[in-house]
Amino acid sequence: HLRLKSSPQLRSVRASSIFAPTDSFARRHVGPLDSADTEHMLKTLGSASIDALVADVIPDKILTRRPLSVQPQNGFSESELTARLKEIANKNTVLRSYIGAGYYGTVVPPVIQRNILECPEWYTSYTPYQPEISQGRLESLLNYQTLVTDLTGMSIANASLLDEGTAAAEAMLLSFNALRGKKKTYYVDSSVHPQTLSCIKSRALVFDIKIVQELPSDDKELFGAVAQYPSTDGSINDFSELGARVHAAGGLFSVASDLLALTLLKPPSEFKADIVFGTSQRFGVPMGYGGPHAAFFAAADSQKRKIPGRLVGVSKDRLGDDAYRLALQTREQHIRREKATSNICTAQALLANMAAMYAVYHGPKGLQKIASRVYSLTSVLATAIKSLQYKIVNETWFDTLTVEVADADKILSHAVSMFGINLRKIDSKLVAVSIDETVTKPDVLDLVSIFANLSDVPHASVTEDTLDDIAGTLAISVIKPAIIPESFRRAGKILNYKVFNSYHTETEMLRYIHHLQTKDLSLANSMIPLGSCTMKLNATTQMAPLSWPQFSNLHPFIPRDQAQGYTELIAELEADLADITGFDATSLQPNSGAQGEYTGLRVIKAYLEAIGQSQRNVCLIPVSAHGTNPASAVMAGMKVVAVKCTAEGELDILDLETKAEKHKDELAALMVTYPSTFGVFEPRVKDAVNIVHDRGGQVYMDGANMNAQIGLCSPGDIGVDVCHLNLHKTFCIPHGGGGPGVGPICVKSHLAPFLPGHPVVSMAGDEMAAIQPVAAAPWGSASILTISWAYIKMMGGKGIIRSTEYALLNANYMAERLREHYPILYKNAEGRCAHEFIVDIRGFKDSADIEAIDVAKRLQDYGFHAPTMSWPVAGTLMIEPTESESLAELDRFCDAMIAIREEIREIEQGSQPKDINVLKNSPHSIKDLMRGDWDRPYSREKAAFPLPYLRERKFWPSVTRLNDTYGDLNLFCTCEPLALENID
Amino acid sequence: HLRLKSSPQLRSVRASSIFAPTDSFARRHVGPLDSADTEHMLKTLGSASIDALVADVIPDKILTRRPLSVQPQNGFSESELTARLKEIANKNTVLRSYIGAGYYGTVVPPVIQRNILECPEWYTSYTPYQPEISQGRLESLLNYQTLVTDLTGMSIANASLLDEGTAAAEAMLLSFNALRGKKKTYYVDSSVHPQTLSCIKSRALVFDIKIVQELPSDDKELFGAVAQYPSTDGSINDFSELGARVHAAGGLFSVASDLLALTLLKPPSEFKADIVFGTSQRFGVPMGYGGPHAAFFAAADSQKRKIPGRLVGVSKDRLGDDAYRLALQTREQHIRREKATSNICTAQALLANMAAMYAVYHGPKGLQKIASRVYSLTSVLATAIKSLQYKIVNETWFDTLTVEVADADKILSHAVSMFGINLRKIDSKLVAVSIDETVTKPDVLDLVSIFANLSDVPHASVTEDTLDDIAGTLAISVIKPAIIPESFRRAGKILNYKVFNSYHTETEMLRYIHHLQTKDLSLANSMIPLGSCTMKLNATTQMAPLSWPQFSNLHPFIPRDQAQGYTELIAELEADLADITGFDATSLQPNSGAQGEYTGLRVIKAYLEAIGQSQRNVCLIPVSAHGTNPASAVMAGMKVVAVKCTAEGELDILDLETKAEKHKDELAALMVTYPSTFGVFEPRVKDAVNIVHDRGGQVYMDGANMNAQIGLCSPGDIGVDVCHLNLHKTFCIPHGGGGPGVGPICVKSHLAPFLPGHPVVSMAGDEMAAIQPVAAAPWGSASILTISWAYIKMMGGKGIIRSTEYALLNANYMAERLREHYPILYKNAEGRCAHEFIVDIRGFKDSADIEAIDVAKRLQDYGFHAPTMSWPVAGTLMIEPTESESLAELDRFCDAMIAIREEIREIEQGSQPKDINVLKNSPHSIKDLMRGDWDRPYSREKAAFPLPYLRERKFWPSVTRLNDTYGDLNLFCTCEPLALENID
């Protein structure tokens, strides 16, 4: 984890030289990077220069401007970046990996690759908190939930979790909490993947949960159990007995499973699973050296209000039409904070959408055909291997065979060197092979040959004919594939829903994807000024490498010498992030900001234990903190103590000192967000740090607002011990409609030894001290690290500071323009905000019966996504423009806000009624405005085109305002099944 | 050009084997490839089977079902195809090519690459004949025209031509026709590229135009001249004198030019050019081994109604708002047929859009910066080369230096072998090098080193410092680049239009591209059932290789051993096309269907000349033929004689025989479309062929309708001599909103020697017999050949027949559903149509005052693109669904047509007035329907949502019906300039 200097592979050219390439990046990334615009904005602000503005924004003692050592200093041009990344890519060796264990080769349907994964309209949208402008991806996520419930046989499923490992941990915690923590033993069956076990252990630790791998003789302490189906060794087991036993003990039974296998196998519901989870990676999502992939999580009806993560439900809009929305948000940490059952915020929406679309494209028959082929080829392979006198450990299988061998290492290295194939080593005498959708006949032949070559029984040479012969003997063909044994065979139809039975040609699929896309507002339409979310440009040059096979087709458990490109890129990124944050080491494993928080706190705990301070478990958290902070603290086994804020929105230092003092013996950590969640650089943050340090606590910084700091100041320089970053905010990973994310943590050297390790892959860290993994894959969502790496390398050590400066300029410019129209909360003494600011809507409740939600929804009529609503302060809107928005766009948004202010004034002045007006009725869909019986006190044009630009460019909400109450009362989280007569 | 067997690189697997891959393609390509759908359709038709239907559709003696030898017979799966194409791609060697001569390295802005070139919404749209649903690309093409007029200084420009070579030929013909062919001498200056000269000569031949390269002493015969600026040797010349001399002779002066150079150079208007043309390739369009690229063509005001190709103009819509449309279509061959001045139909819209967007992205300053850098690096290089005691032939330059060397071959091979650089050989003692946007400092260093290494004067070693020193001496830097000599230097601002001064960040650019895209209906929205246009699936797997550098980054004039992958792919494609058409040889050079026609006729002429029949010059063309047929015949120097059709829409065989007999001594050819343009397989086509053959004529088949033939019958089997194919119809090259296209011709062996050659690249053919090139690049638009190759290889020799069968089934099914609602013209004796059919609207003129255009525009309200309107029969609509449309989509379209029929009935029955009704007012834009003052006899809902599916999925026209008359009277073909106060 130590800092590495990035190798200056391409000669850097002085920017002033005529030889400098013309496709430099910063001017494409930063909205107003043009002297006239900058001047105009500074003038509006009355600032002499950007430096002067920065000095007004950031307190003296915080502003360090420590030069970054990020190379190249001036940044690569876009084509240089691509050339450099190709060099790195070519250091990854793409072999065939039949390692399985949760990661499988898959054929990404090209129509999905191009129109979702490579489509900015899909990947730049935000989590669908504004349902009226998100019906497309909400529909797709509902398809995902339907896919999962149908295949698992459960009654409800969420819209994705981070990965299979964390899903397992969530399942355990749900089980634990179901008995209110009264029982402490959890059984993990030997059928479970090792990395899943590690994630479970990791999470169990802080709650003193005892993980057992043998069923205890006495079930009294048992609150739950988890098994895998099919098992990690490939076998298919009936877990009815285990399920019954767990239930008898009053516990919950969880099953890790595989969606492809479930198309043919009895669903886990048949042996009474309460929870079924797993990864949907093999549904058309590349392995990506570990991620990102969507995990699924399904539960029985009894658990439906406890399910972690986001849930899409069907509700009604103002016109009474069906419309989708995120359901039951009251369960989530935004509302429940430390009482939340999970800290999941960003999840894996984009990947869940890809998996859902994969199922839409293939349909039930197509999926079963793929599964049958996998099963048939596995059966052919089994017969061939057995005929070579090997013992196959598992007597049943779907796609995986575990084979007894004389020397596992020998067979693995033979497979790599002679065939370019990676197998899985289970132990010194056991290897496993998993067949996937991509496997061809020559691949099977190669697999057989590996075993044949190392077999000491005499055998005839193996040819493709051998395989045909075996297939013949087994009597299998496309028309008659191998049939799963009766006892495990699934009965009845799967996926009998219209959406899974309609779009099976590329043309139909393209149209369906396109149609959904047109309902969603994304960065391709207009700015998404979500405070605390940093919705900035996700440049094509950063995104393109995701489609390169050298990044997308690596299994996370391959020998590390096959991933030297990744190793190099990861080392550079770790070093650059450490440099930027002012820290000494980085872990890229956490795959969301919230997981970063959890990891950081776990690392703090591990450190405290190592220095004999294991009693320290109080975490001080300001009331203004994001809900994930307290939720993560609780998950890390800490006790949350809230710290007040002042009326000016600053940390109440006195209260902090009092609480720190009060808990000084148990003080583990302070969590602080900087600039604060109110969008202010608090001058006394260093005092806060000292207060905690003085009392033996560590300081954690939530780096969600890092976009306001880079190059100007840093957590390390401020003196904190650890921070997480949201690469999906500050470092350009697109939000994907709700994920993927990457939430790395950077730490001071005393914490570095404790950064998480991995049970399968040996990482660089200290294997003894490292905490158990917080994610299934060693480097979390490795493939998207390319995006942040590319961003940093194109901006360069010097250029990246421009992003920060313009993030501050843009926000202050908007605040200045809006100042006369709305109260702006929490400016600093100089009258400046940081990179975001809060507009107060509360005053209009009395004057016009208008609330923040009305302004938010009315902004949709103006073609904009609302700012962050009612957080961190209820009744307000928090605006963060980022550096990527141009002056024209900032002005357009300000114009909209000002126009809305005038609309409010009409209500205040009585020229529009309080109950029926353009704000209360917003947003207006086309259908709404086409109604013949118009009896509103405002015109259709006023509703639709309140400003002239809207006549040329307008994004239309596809439904009217959602009815949240109806949806929560009538929870409905799957597609409507096909009517009986439509079932063929 | 002889048939080649394609090499079966990947083992083909029997489709019935369980080992067969699951990502087979045909079922994704063919809409109803599902037994239930097929059964339903056959039942509707009362056909027992597809074979039975085919037998009803295709006359016995035509239906051969000759097995195709296309390999692999069962087709590659999508992933196999990609693997195979990667093998081929890797046989192309991507070196640095500084050859210039019309093809330059360029940096495709990634945001344009992803969101236009790789975006189905852009590439699958049709030529914008329906302006109300095409405002996006019309705006972009207007930007292109504005870019061209502004940089050339001319007053009008078209929306692209096929390439620089054909643009030159068009310029010559325009000049020739301006004097009504009375003068016969045309001067081509030595400054013109060799391939341009060849294209000019090729076109001159048939009109007996004398091409001279020395100015004649007497200008009496001179009708025009063309020069290149900057010249092919790199020099910049003032052509004022030449222009004046041409004008004095009453002729027109044309100038080939370069848009990048023109950002710094005086525009050709300053030396009174009447026409300025050239390629816009280097504006962000990859070289692609020759194409596709857009040529531009601009003219002085006096020529504005004679300009060839499509022209976008600004007009008004029904509401009086500005709206774009194709202007002056009355000039085109659709209307003027053999009197048209050009045969251009499909052009290069997609590439013109890319070039326009490149200019939008860079803006005037960015373009000038790129140009200045090119000029500066060229100047540095010149200084370095001169210091090595070489003579540079051109004393002035923009980007190109022509250098005297001892041995050109030696320096070229040194450059390739030691530096991986391609230079241009001009003759044995002259080499040229052209600097482009992609050139870096190390590249310049390498270039200098090439010359240094072969120099025999002693010199110090060359390093990057040498270059810095030279730059220092020349006093050039980014801030102060090299300055073009005063006499050539451009004065004043360029591109002072809002659109070129607004979108310079990637975010803004993305939004602009996205915004335009949302205005356009493409295959991503719904079927585009354009008869004769075959708008079928353009699959992602076929499109993806276009982005691979091995296909996109090759210069067409590189040594052929660097293009072995292309050679292999081209050979396979030529062979497969010859096999499919039943011919012996193929030329892929023509880059549109119309160019194919022209080429085919030229080849016929060459053959006739070779056999001593040069007097034969009559071309018989049925009156039902597409307008390009007569226009191409005239361009090929033939006299058109029209042949009648019967009332049943068939070729009037008697009339044919009479005319053939009458002209038997001059009979050169018959052009015939099959199945006929009326959508019928004429049983007597073989009789027609015999009639012409018996009288010494050749038969040309227009293969636009080949989608109805493949695998069932073929032009070769029918007995014709040559046909063209539209790869952009039958073979899946997307229409690109009006191009690119590829119009290869296939010929019988007696015509093979005459297939076009190339002056720079030695092709496989008979160099002596070959006609002069018909396009600038040897294999025309080489890079997109990958698309058709991939389509054929994925369908396979057997599978591709399924496309044809379903094209017939789909059309007949629709005809059957519509039969009771509309008269269907021209069914065959069995009551069947071919792959398209004609719906007669004429009867509604009397009954309801409704015309074809009203139905066409009303279809937009139903979310559909109109079928082909009023061609080949005025007052009708010709519907071609293609095989790619699903049953659901066919039904949706039929439902729309039937609903419109009911709307007509309401008028007929008097419940709706004849003048104001949903048809006459169609299409309805949102703005139109939002008007408060609603006084129409129908409701808004009825206008917007006449069928239930539209409430869920509706495409909205962005303007109301265009006013064509207004637009033609008020011709306005560029953007509005910035208001003075907006100019900085």
Ligand SMILES: Cc1ncc(COP(=O)(O)O)c(C=O)c1O
């Ligand atoms: C301040 C803050 N902390 C933490 C998070 C959680 O990050 P993630 O959604 O990646 O889990 C957020 C998310 O918006 C945030 O704004």
Ligand SMILES: Cc1ncc(COP(=O)(O)O)c(C=O)c1O
């Ligand atoms: C019958 C027919 N012939 C020729 C052409 C001309 O082809 P292109 O547009 O490629 O020049 C067309 C175009 O639609 C056509 O329909």
Ligand SMILES: O=C([O-])O
């Ligand atoms: O483009 C056509 O003329 O069909």
